[in-house]
Amino acid sequence: MKGQIFLIIAILFVLFLVILRSGLNLQQILENQRALEENLDRLEFDNIRTEFDNALLVSFNSTVNMTNNTINFTRYVQQVEQSKGLNFKAFAIQTAFNNTTASTDMTLNVTLLNLVGDQISFINLTFTNATPAAQKTFTNIADNATLYTFFNFNAAAATNYTLYVFWNTSARNETDSFIVPVEIMKSKYVGYFDIELIGKRTNHRDKFVHTFTIRQP
Secondary structure, eight states, X not given: OHHHHHHHHHHHHHHXXXXXXXXXXXXXXXXXXXXXXXXXXHHHHHHHHHHHHHHXXXXXXXXXXXXXXXXXXXXXXXXXXXXXXXXXXXXXXXXXXXXXXXXXXXXXXXXXXXXXXXXXXXXXXXXXXXXXXXXXXXXXXXXXXXXXXXXXXXXXXXEEEEEEEEEEOSSOEEEEEEEEEEOTTOXXXXXXXXXXXXXXXXXXXXEEEEEEEEEOO
């Protein structure tokens, strides 16, 4: 009888050691899983960032195509990431003008894309040295909506304009700016992007500007 008791105690002790060891291994497994998910989210975001460059290069021959294709690509990325259980947000302002003539009124076309997951309550755009109106404001831009507007400019020589942007939602206030370089007898595209990937463990965000000269004289 005593032998059986000692045997049972020995078995229980071994089981305790196995459970204790398994608990330590489980903790390590969970830590490895966490690190793996963080790395996968980072790689996913880096891939998205690279593909924005490719989407623009594919449309390099046309300011209209660059703008439209980038909007379509951004919406496509959001749908793909949602299918993976990730949340992708984006705010973009794309500007373009065609074949500038010296000392002539020209038009800067501006396209805004709201994919931030919320209504933009207010946005102010200020274009330095623009004529006649250097400032425009808009309200209540729905999520997944695009806004089209323009500024006029008149450049006698190469000029660097600046587009200042302020916008807010119920949870965010954002202020930024980017350069719009004008060269005589050239067409240009300038795109400003603010993208964010909300992953399972981490968030990744980047702001970047792409400038392309579309047509040489």
